[in-house]
Amino acid sequence: xxxxxxxxxxxxxxxxxxxxxxxxxxxxxxxxxxxxxxxxxxxxxxxxxxxxxxxxxxxxxxxxxxxxxxxxxxxxxxxxxxxxxxxxxxxxxxxxxxxxxxxxxxxxxxxxxxxxxxxxxxxxxxxxxxxxxxxxxxxxxxxxxxxxxxxxxxxxxxxxxxxxxxxxxxxxxxxxxxxxxxxxxxxxxxxxxxxxxxxxxxxxxxxxxxxxxxxxxxxxxxxxxxxxxxxxxxxxxxxxxxxxxxxxxxxxxxxxxxxxxxxxxxxxxxxxxxxxxxxxxxx
Numbered sequence: 001x002x003x004x005x006x007x008x009x010x011x012x013x014x015x016x017x018x019x020x021x022x023x024x025x026x027x028x029x030x031x032x033x034x035x036x037x038x039x040x041x042x043x044x045x046x047x048x049x050x051x052x053x054x055x056x057x058x059x060x061x062x063x064x065x066x067x068x069x070x071x072x073x074x075x076x077x078x079x080x081x082x083x084x085x086x087x088x089x090x091x092x093x094x095x096x097x098x099x100x101x102x103x104x105x106x107x108x109x110x111x112x113x114x115x116x117x118x119x120x121x122x123x124x125x126x127x128x129x130x131x132x133x134x135x136x137x138x139x140x141x142x143x144x145x146x147x148x149x150x151x152x153x154x155x156x157x158x159x160x161x162x163x164x165x166x167x168x169x170x171x172x173x174x175x176x177x178x179x180x181x182x183x184x185x186x187x188x189x190x191x192x193x194x195x196x197x198x199x200x201x202x203x204x205x206x207x208x209x210x211x212x213x214x215x216x217x218x219x220x221x222x223x224x225x226x227x228x229x230x231x232x233x234x235x236x237x238x239x240x241x242x243x244x245x246x247x248x249x250x251x252x253x254x255x256x257x258x259x260x261x262x263x264x265x266x267x268x269x270x271x272x273x274x275x276x277x278x279x280x281x282x283x
Contacts, residue, residue, distance in 0.1 A: 007083035011042030015089040017145025023070035039073040089117040105130035115139035120246040123156035133158035151176040185250030200228035205261035229279040233272035
């Protein structure tokens with residue numbers, strides 16, 4: 001299957017990152033968001049990201065212009081009907097995703113594959129919101145999308161071999177390395193990563209060390225490029241708590257309970273980089 005146009009639902013961090021990856025690979029990206037301001041911000045983010053690559057001489061001005069020519073935006077879902085492949089990258093909210101997927105399923109041709117960028121919600125459950133569970137797959141990109149090489153491909157109970165093969169081809173066309181995993185809360189990477197971050201939050205909550213010392217300890221002691229608390233700020237503390245709640249409910253195991261400090265920070269609106277304050281303060 002030749003994919004010429006990828007529809008992307010959501011112009012936030014993940015949506016515009018996926019759009020940039022498509023555009024750089026020469027694939028048309030149609031980015032949808034109900035908020036025109038979010039679309040403008042998403043396009044500006046892509047342009048700024050490419051400017052940084054240009055400044056580092058990793059791309060040329062001509063390559064930036066070519067990539068930007070592949071970016072289109074819309075606030076009308078009907079425009080996605082012309083896409084060969086659609087990736088849902090909306091907020092990590094199950095009810096919202098199911099509504100979007102139902103609307104999308106009614107709109108798209110029966111042959112079109114729908115992927116979801118969920119980081120934790122059951123692929124089988126989301127697929128059941130559509131009439132094409134065989135042409136539905138989890139395609140979990142990592143933040144920041146333009147830099148991160150991995151894509152987790154998650155098969156739901158009904159995902160076909162052909163759908164998996166198409167998703168693999170697309171991931172490779174975007175310069176990513178796909179791994180295939182079974183459907184389970186958090187899949188593989190977040191199943192390991194998020195409890196580690198949550199435990200770091202417990203350590204901070206209990207006063208075992210400062211945020212800086214916790215992060216430096218993990219960077220220097222385990223050779224991680226970024227500490228768990230700084231990474232939580234990058235991911236978004238609201239996303240972190242959503243993922244931990246999915247684990248907690250999905251496994252019915254208290255070891256996945258979100259740290260009380262995480263809950264309190266989310267309640268206060270301290271969500272990390274996107275709000276200017278999390279475990280660290282950002283200008």
